Amino acid sequence: MEIIMSILAGTLFGTGIYNLLQKQLLRIIIGTVLISNGAHLFILTMGELKRGQPPILREGVTDYVDPLPQALILTSIVISFGVTSLLLVLAYRASKENQTDNMDKMRGNEYE
Structure with missing residues (x-):
């Protein structure tokens, strides 16, 4: 299961970086969302995907789940x-002020 989660996190990182390198503001924001979701999966995977009881001390329970990755x-x-x-909000404001969401046009580079 850790292999599948690692591949999925890597795919999210890859598509997030691809979207960060685009020219449109919305794609850049989608890239940051994908990278953050990939980081969530990576943290969950590094915390070992194991099953067990909640970390509440009770009689007869020896296998607990680590609550730190979930926190x-x-x-x-x-x-x-x-x-x-x-x-x-910043992208909406910038696109309203500049009448475009293209990063090259916002920088003053009119070539495409």
């Missing part, structure tokens, strides 16, 4: 949601 992912999801919201 890190939950924090990362909240942070990436805030960053995505900020990027969407």
Whole structure:
């Protein structure tokens, strides 16, 4: 299962980097979202995908699941949601001010 999750995280990283290198603002934002989702899967995979009981001390339970990766992912999801919201607002404002979402035209390079 770790191999499949690693391949999926790598695919998300690859497509995210491809989208970051595009000229349109919306594709750049989609690239950052894909990279953050790939990081979530990577953190989950590094925490070992094993089954066990919740980390609550009880009689007779010896196999517990590590809660740290889940806490890190939950924090990362909240942070990436805030960053995505900020990027969407900034892209909307920049496209309204400049009448385009093309990064080359925003920089003043009119060739395509």
